Amino acid sequence: MKEPFKWDDYSDQPALLQDKKYKKSMRKKERYSLIKTFFTALFILPVTLVAMPFIKRKQIDSSEFFCMGVDFQRESDLTLKIIHDFKIKRILVRIKLWEMDSLDELKDFLLKCPDKKVTLKIMQDREHVEDLELLENDLRTIFSSLDGLIDIYEIGSTINRSKWGFFSVNEYSNFYQRAYDLKMSEFPNITLIGSGVIDFEYHFTAHTLFNFFKYKYDGVASLLYVDRRGAPENMQMGFSLSDKIAYLSTMVWMSKKSKHALHITETNWPLSGTAPYAPTSEHECIDEESYADFMLRYHMLAFASQQVDSLSWHQLIAKGYGLIDNIEGMRYRPAFTTYKYMVQTLQHAQFLRLDITRDYYILQCLIDGQLLQIHWTLKPTTLKNEDFFTVYSRNGELITDETLNIGSSPLYIFITNATPKKVNCL
Template structure:
């Protein structure tokens, strides 16, 4: 990564572009593509919105749904131990194209992820966006080295933020097509997903899914953050998280460019008091307690949609937004145990229904031993009677006693024989 692009090692993302003249000139050069994005979205989004109620749910494999983002250079031995402890079957690892010299180290690490399905998120820099020969050479090296190890390659990320190197959908489409051409010509067995649009900016996604470029996705990736809206149930432009997922699924379903798979490959909440490690300002940050509750509720809502094939939490070890704080040793936050208990309880669960009444959410699942599980949380605190047939547990797996159960921001698990 070269100037004017600078990587921020604190928050694991590029710094905002400070050269405003360069940024303005590059956007101007891509005006034609930006115009296409506008007109494609003008047609696709209303049609998708109308057809959203008609898109059927799938039967999501819960064992494959949970995915944790990990850094192959950050405490690798401890990372592998915690991945086993968390019980996830899928991990997501980032790889920076401007650090090709680390590819052998990456392969060595991935081979230690015994039995895990691996999603490799390939991060771009401006050099690889502009130089097609360089991109083709390095992608071929990655595919030939890791094609037998990696389950899914996510090509590019955060394509609608200039600081990540793309200034238009056309630039991303040319970038992705290099990967797709390599797949069709030399590596037919690899699985490619894109386009990695961040946030609720589906006009960019629409353009990547409806165009005249000669390529196809094996699934669509989305960095569906909702942290700037606060709680995962909060609305944005009249859309809840479930609405956003349904609309995105409809576009995937309608597109001739993609298989009917949706992977949320990045989401989290920044944690208060962790600057400069938090990826946003303190205003968007939440306490560790809310972080754990929001994380669990996001997963429960996405799972209840039965439209998300996998959800990757970003990430395991990160001072500003991870399950583990690494500023002074390795401290497992409360969210770590919440995540572990969630995976242990739900990774073999069959979704039944989600009921929402006046902010009270009840997610019902059937477990492998024919036991019924209800998960309750409420946006307004309330109490329910603790029935004799209930076995209630906190979000971290602690037994709850008492005549009444308090339902609030932190979900509770109720097992029913």
């Protein structure tokens, strides 16, 4: 990456910018865009909040909802074997614009998984942000080389973090505009998504969706992390994960710049004791059992929103946050089995409803005509295992105990009776 930007190979992200003088000068240079971000958010965010109750729900295709982030340069043979074993239909891969020489390697990888729908996250560096001619040439090369292999192109990532190369929404909009113009002139059939804001910083999102640039999105990409708040149900400024999704979806729905499609293209929790591979400090890290629980509950809440078209878990193999730990060999973390059972159970599910009563959650859906309830609670309790229940743990293990312990680890309860009695906690 162009100095003073450096890539951190441990956490798979740019290193923090150490040149404070440079950061200050760049923010000063982009102050007018930052002012526009402020005033756009000042108007759009309250209006969006008022419009939230009127948001239109969709019927999400569960077979394409689940998406796994993979690194095509990391244990590629094992990666291909696992994603085929998962039977997952959608994967996300990343390419670095400053490593265009890896394009042929990426293409070879994609040719080995022709049955997968692929989202390609195109990651920027400062050189491509500044040199838009270079950006256009490299995008043209990517679009031409991978023609027919990519379902969705995500243009840019993490635009509200200066270490990723952008210092304002205007810089990102100029960047995305080049991709959009290239699509319209030479590649009309490709699908482009953008915005790429990380975390619950929707003032940046508002500016990407409400401005005077002449581009459109085929959908909005969000890196909706909630790891700094702990559990996915935890509040931030009065908003839970479900609220954040509804808020974002409403903003997308209101904007004339985007189709009403929302893709969460990156989220995870960092794992305790994995520094320097964890992408955050130890304060945000959690143990592996909590990681599996949080991951499953995040997916259930996002699926229940019926507003997220796809959710990409970041990622399959990573020392500090992956389903597989590759610090010493290949160690499959508990979340690996949790993810596999979730996808193979729910990839053809029809969502019915989500009930929440005093921090007790029941997600209900139909699978091949059979009712499935997924139970978890933030306040541990017990439930009688009824005759019409067939119960599995989060990892797919059959549970035959007369009393079910309901807690932070979700249970899958298949209802085998067409007209079951009302389920009551003990």
